[in-house]
Amino acid sequence: MITASHLIKAYGETRALDDVSLDVAEGDIFGVVGTSGAGKSTLIRTINGLESPDSGTVDVAGTRITNLSGDELRAARHGIGMIFQHFNLLSRRTVAGNVSLALEAVGMNKARRNTRIREILDLVGLADRADHYPAQLSGGQKQRVGIARALATNPRVLLSDEATSALDPETTAQILGLLKQLNRELGLTILLITHEMDVVKQICTSAALMQHGRIVEGGRLRDILLRP
Numbered sequence: 001m002i003t004a005s006h007l008i009k010a011y012g013e014t015r016a017l018d019d020v021s022l023d024v025a026e027g028d029i030f031g032v033v034g035t036s037g038a039g040k041s042t043l044i045r046t047i048n049g050l051e052s053p054d055s056g057t058v059d060v061a062g063t064r065i066t067n068l069s070g071d072e073l074r075a076a077r078h079g080i081g082m083i084f085q086h087f088n089l090l091s092r093r094t095v096a097g098n099v100s101l102a103l104e105a106v107g108m109n110k111a112r113r114n115t116r117i118r119e120i121l122d123l124v125g126l127a128d129r130a131d132h133y134p135a136q137l138s139g140g141q142k143q144r145v146g147i148a149r150a151l152a153t154n155p156r157v158l159l160s161d162e163a164t165s166a167l168d169p170e171t172t173a174q175i176l177g178l179l180k181q182l183n184r185e186l187g188l189t190i191l192l193i194t195h196e197m198d199v200v201k202q203i204c205t206s207a208a209l210m211q212h213g214r215i216v217e218g219g220r221l222r223d224i225l226l227r228p
């Protein structure tokens, strides 16, 4: 579902990505784990088409992201959901308004938007918070809004950029539980980056360890954990 092949990205002397290749199968929950500066966010931004590599290719759901630009890239990116560490919600829009933005961006009319907003808020357990503003929500609820917004347009792939790093352990477990449920019920493929091995252990089926712009270890999670 996601294939990155021989990605190289340099910032001056630093190789943020130094020949990174990655294969995420459909329905997988794939974790990329590594310390700060390892290149994780450069990798996820490249997979999402926010960053273009110096060389190498990215394919998501059969589309070669690295060949696209402008409107074509924007259209492809509607098929990729993304959630963030600090949620990235608009504080002046309600929960429904934040989700609505993603639907407005694909030109959905108001009647269909309202139906979809109700449906997706129901799915993430926020049906009773549609008219609240982000400041009135807990961290876990804010991330649920982030997830609802990311999935509103029904993408097959969800990218998660340290989505639980700002949350306490109990809320983290709840959000990871929700992601697992969405993976199971929607067949959603999830690629997450994290600096916490614990997150990987809680939900991932496969994982890769990243250091200095390289993937130094990877495979099915049970094989990685069993290695000496």
Ligand code: ADP
Pocket (backbone or CB within 6 Å): 011, 014, 015, 016, 034, 035, 036, 037, 038, 039, 040, 041, 042, 043
């Ligand atoms: P991680 O997400 O694992 O913390 P990053 O992808 O943010 O790692 O960074 C990898 C390396 O690339 C780091 O050395 C970082 O300083 C460098 N880097 C990332 N983005 C930029 C940028 N826009 N300009 C210069 N250097 C960058």
Ligand code: ADP
Pocket (backbone or CB within 6 Å): 092, 093, 094, 095, 096, 097, 098, 100, 110, 113, 114, 115, 117, 118, 130, 131
């Ligand atoms: P904001 O004031 O944050 O911009 P709005 O209240 O204008 O948000 O709502 C934005 C979109 O969400 C509109 O399309 C609106 O019809 C829809 N919407 C608002 N409240 C609800 C709700 N409770 N259930 C479903 N859709 C809603």
